[in-house]
Amino acid sequence: xxxxxxxxxxxxxxxxxxxxxxxxxxxxxxxxxxxxxxxxxxxxxxxxxxxxxxxxxxxxxxxxxxxxxxxxxxxxxxxxxxxxxxxxxxxxxxxxxxxxxxxxxxxxxxxxxxxxxxxxxxxxxxxxxxxxxxxxxxxxxxxxxxxxxxxxxxxxxxxxxxxx
Numbered sequence: 001x002x003x004x005x006x007x008x009x010x011x012x013x014x015x016x017x018x019x020x021x022x023x024x025x026x027x028x029x030x031x032x033x034x035x036x037x038x039x040x041x042x043x044x045x046x047x048x049x050x051x052x053x054x055x056x057x058x059x060x061x062x063x064x065x066x067x068x069x070x071x072x073x074x075x076x077x078x079x080x081x082x083x084x085x086x087x088x089x090x091x092x093x094x095x096x097x098x099x100x101x102x103x104x105x106x107x108x109x110x111x112x113x114x115x116x117x118x119x120x121x122x123x124x125x126x127x128x129x130x131x132x133x134x135x136x137x138x139x140x141x142x143x144x145x146x147x148x149x150x151x152x153x154x155x156x157x158x159x160x161x162x163x164x
Contacts (some may be wrong), residue, residue, distance in 0.1 A: 027059045028052060029161040033070060033120065033154045033160050036094065038103050040078075041117040047098055050089040070120055070153070073130060077116040078106045123153045 029047030037043040052058035053066055065071065067082030075082060094096045124131030135156060139145050142160045150156045158164045 002014055024040055026057075027061075028057055030062070032161075034158070037099050038106075039072070039113045041100070041113075042070055042074050042120060043077055043102065044095065046085075047089055047095060050086055054086075054090060070123075073120055074116065077108065077112065077119075078102070080106065121152055121154055 030046075030052065031044045033042045034060075035041070035044040037047075037049060041162050049062055051067055053063075058066065067075070067086075071082065075085065076145060078085075086094070088101050089098055091100070106154065124135050126132075136145070138153075138156055138160070139147065139150060142156075144150060144156065145160055147159055150159050
């Protein structure tokens with residue numbers, strides 16, 4: 001009798017949920033900020049966000065900050081505008097093509113690339129109470145307040161996107 005109950009539960013409760021596309025999340029996470037390309041941390045994430053946006057699949061949670069925030073930090077260090085880089089990504093098919101373009105056109109030393117990453121990892125700055133409060137607020141909104149190991153926004157993003 002128990003087997004029949006389990007089969008019925010699977011057939012009428014579990015299986016329909018698995019087959020219902022509405023039950024699946026349409027949120028596609030961009031790669032972690034920790035991913036690297038041509039010596040740049042964060043660059044693969046920014047490329048993913050642009051590609052998702054161009055395909056109409058960038059979740060609304062990411063729309064307001066596209067080209068700003070950490071995207072803007074990378075742009076500042078690379079000496080590019082968001083519009084310039086969107087064109088690079090739009091006119092490429094593979095990450096390799098984007099990487100090649102960056103390698104040829106964004107001449108930065110390993111030290112400059114490391115300074116960019118140190119800047120990103122330093123956020124929120126210790127002397128910025130508003131940014132510190134924003135991190136704590138985001139952790140609370142994501143039910144991550146208990147995570148004392150999330151000390152910066154990169155850590156928070158990776159936890160929120162289920163990587164750590």
